[in-house]
Amino acid sequence: MNYLLNKDNKRAFIVTTVFIFISVIVVLLSLNTGTLKISPLKIIQTFLGQGDFESSTVLFDYRMPRILITMLAGIGLGISGAILQGLSRNHLADPGILGLHAGAAFGLIIFVTYFHSMDKNIALFIPLFTFGGGALTALLIVLLAYDRYKGLLPIRLILVGIAISAGFSAITLFFSLRLNEETYSFASRWLVGNIWGRDWINVMALLPWILILAPFTWIKSKTLNALSLGDDIASGLGVSVEKNRILLLAAAVGLSCASVAMAGGIGFIGLVAPHLARRLVGTMYQHFLPLSGLIGLIILVLSDTIGRSIFQPNAIPAGIVVAAIGTPYFLYLLAKTK
Amino acid sequence: MKKKFIIFISFILMLMLSACGQNNSNTKTATGTEKENSEEPRIASLSIHLTNDLLALGITPVGSVIGGDLKDFLPHVKEQLKNTKKLGIVKDPDMEAILELKPSVIYLDKEFSGQDISKYEKIAPTHVFDLDEGTWRDHLLSIGKLVNQEKQAQQFIADYEKESKEVQALIKKKFGEDNKVMAIRITAKELRVFGTKRPMGPILFQDLGLKPANGIENIDKNQPFEVISQEVLPDFDADAIFVIVNRDDEAKTAFNELEKTAIWKGLKAVKENQVYLIPDQPWLDYSALGNKMAMDHAKEIFSK
Numbered sequence: 001m002n003y004l005l006n007k008d009n010k011r012a013f014i015v016t017t018v019f020i021f022i023s024v025i026v027v028l029l030s031l032n033t034g035t036l037k038i039s040p041l042k043i044i045q046t047f048l049g050q051g052d053f054e055s056s057t058v059l060f061d062y063r064m065p066r067i068l069i070t071m072l073a074g075i076g077l078g079i080s081g082a083i084l085q086g087l088s089r090n091h092l093a094d095p096g097i098l099g100l101h102a103g104a105a106f107g108l109i110i111f112v113t114y115f116h117s118m119d120k121n122i123a124l125f126i127p128l129f130t131f132g133g134g135a136l137t138a139l140l141i142v143l144l145a146y147d148r149y150k151g152l153l154p155i156r157l158i159l160v161g162i163a164i165s166a167g168f169s170a171i172t173l174f175f176s177l178r179l180n181e182e183t184y185s186f187a188s189r190w191l192v193g194n195i196w197g198r199d200w201i202n203v204m205a206l207l208p209w210i211l212i213l214a215p216f217t218w219i220k221s222k223t224l225n226a227l228s229l230g231d232d233i234a235s236g237l238g239v240s241v242e243k244n245r246i247l248l249l250a251a252a253v254g255l256s257c258a259s260v261a262m263a264g265g266i267g268f269i270g271l272v273a274p275h276l277a278r279r280l281v282g283t284m285y286q287h288f289l290p291l292s293g294l295i296g297l298i299i300l301v302l303s304d305t306i307g308r309s310i311f312q313p314n315a316i317p318a319g320i321v322v323a324a325i326g327t328p329y330f331l332y333l334l335a336k337t338k
Numbered sequence: 339m340k341k342k343f344i345i346f347i348s349f350i351l352m353l354m355l356s357a358c359g360q361n362n363s364n365t366k367t368a369t370g371t372e373k374e375n376s377e378e379p380r381i382a383s384l385s386i387h388l389t390n391d392l393l394a395l396g397i398t399p400v401g402s403v404i405g406g407d408l409k410d411f412l413p414h415v416k417e418q419l420k421n422t423k424k425l426g427i428v429k430d431p432d433m434e435a436i437l438e439l440k441p442s443v444i445y446l447d448k449e450f451s452g453q454d455i456s457k458y459e460k461i462a463p464t465h466v467f468d469l470d471e472g473t474w475r476d477h478l479l480s481i482g483k484l485v486n487q488e489k490q491a492q493q494f495i496a497d498y499e500k501e502s503k504e505v506q507a508l509i510k511k512k513f514g515e516d517n518k519v520m521a522i523r524i525t526a527k528e529l530r531v532f533g534t535k536r537p538m539g540p541i542l543f544q545d546l547g548l549k550p551a552n553g554i555e556n557i558d559k560n561q562p563f564e565v566i567s568q569e570v571l572p573d574f575d576a577d578a579i580f581v582i583v584n585r586d587d588e589a590k591t592a593f594n595e596l597e598k599t600a601i602w603k604g605l606k607a608v609k610e611n612q613v614y615l616i617p618d619q620p621w622l623d624y625s626a627l628g629n630k631m632a633m634d635h636a637k638e639i640f641s642k
Binding site: 057 | 429430432433434435437438457460461
């Protein structure tokens with residue numbers, strides 16, 4: 001037993017290191033992509049503080065904030081998906097499918113309807129509103145999926161999530177029709193997953209959520225392991241099931257809604273990233289949770305880089321690129337689980 | 339073995355260093371010659387309308403944003419801008435392209451870029467124009483001042499006023515004093531009626547001297563148009579209607595449908611054959627050049 005765990009540890013360590021390396025390459029690639037051509041050498045020089053005005057402006061003012069947001073959002077979505085899949089004991093769970101994104105969108109629409117000046121500093125409050133919307137959906141889902149005798153029913157969680165998601169999308173659409181053209185076009189581009197945050201203030205709005213919630217989830221790995229075995233076994237292992245479930249659900253909502261607030265309604269990362277991670281390092285949360293975040297980061301940064309480079313001059317929202325890759329994978333999973 | 343390796347590495351390093359050196363000297367000479375050649379300011383325009391004000395003065399900006407719906411320069415000036423760098427749409431401009439251009443000055447529209455002025459100022463000196471303040475004449479004159487072409491700007495405006503008087507006379511001959519008009523735009527989804535604000539208000543109700551149809555002046559003065567339903571079209575009781583149909587097929591079908599309705603056929607302007615189809619560009623381009631081209635078009639219409 002001990003020997004097996006050690007072997008798993010070693011494997012997880014190696015795989016994670018490899019993926020950190022891949023992330024670095026992807027981020028460098030993304031930093032290198034843009035209208036202005038800057039050689040990789042010059043990028044390194046600029047980071048060492050020896051770049052000229054042009055390359056340092058491009059890197060630090062234009063590209064870095066956007067890439068950091070994409071990185072953070074990718075991590076947030078990947079980890080959030082991993083938590084939700086464990087809590088619902090269903091490998092098809094994803095913040096988008098569960099309706100959290102629809103709730104976040106609802107929060108955002110409320111925000112732009114009533115405080116609709118898109119002033120720069122207000123960006124800090126957007127995650128709060130999307131979190132509010134997401135938390136409201138999560139609450140509704142939990143209430144509706146709760147069975148007095150059996151507790152929270154994992155299967156019902158997903159079905160109720162889909163229904164709630166449809167309902168919230170309808171309300172969001174209703175509100176967005178009343179917006180003026182400019183805000184409407186912002187909202188509609190946001191819904192398909194357009195990385196709109198381009199400034200350092202947007203990075204600051206997202207950073208604390210990921211920085212606090214991601215390590216928190218990792219600490220809770222053992223609890224997640226227990227919970228994904230089923231409520232009876234988990235309580236048998238000495239985990240207070242209901243309290244931890246609510247706590248972790250809140251963490252998942254926070255991670256996904258804050259990410260979505262800055263990166264737009266991007267689906268499928270929360271589904272795909274934990275899956276791939278689990279395949280690579282097994283089902284122990286302490287092993288695959290960091291990897292899940294890393295894979296989320298790689299997918300989103302790559303998608304955004306593809307979206308803004310290949311289809312020039314008309315950039316395509318990252319969410320659409322992700323969906324183009326994610327949908328076939330999702331269908332494949334569906335077919336396979338049967 | 340080890341020695342060989344070290345020699346090999348140092349050789350590569352030397353190559354890299356020398357390559358860097360060359361690069362640097364290349365760029366230096368390039369910018370040097372550029373500066374000598376450019377006596378005219380290198381202007382980057384972050385508004386399609388300011389771009390066309392510049393063109394009216396015979397100045398071609400080195401870079402300009404493109405129309406948001408068209409994803410390209412406006413069709414009536416596309417030819418003149420073929421050497422101009424596209425800077426993306428104004429709501430999401432390509433900052434790197436602007437930086438790469440090394441403009442000597444940047445022109446901004448307060449409405450779209452007002453929040454990001456500091457970003458542009460970092461690249462080059464920046465002038466912000468509030469297009470809602472004054473008319474295109476004021477914008478043209480202030481640009482004229484900036485580029486030392488005040489005379490050309492004044493001349494352009496004088497020519498325009500002269501032409502506007504001619505067209506007004508033509509209109510009077512055709513309509514007499516009864517010339518209450520309205521302008522509508524048909525998009526795929528809705529029917530819009532233009533108010534007295536730019537882009538359509540000033541040219542119709544001032545430059546062409548036409549009278550607004552009933553209710554036009556009640557439209558919110560801060561909005562360029564209002565969305566209406568077909569049923570209220572007769573209430574405007576317009577003697578003539580200017581119609582802009584969007585370029586997409588859905589809008590064209592929508593207009594065909596509208597033309598078939600009893601409401602449309604019963605309109606005074608339709609019965610008297612006073613419906614004028616006008617293209618969205620240059621009519622909706624509220625700039626010196628755009629309005630001048632629209633005026634030319636109006637002259638053509640009413641000379642017949």
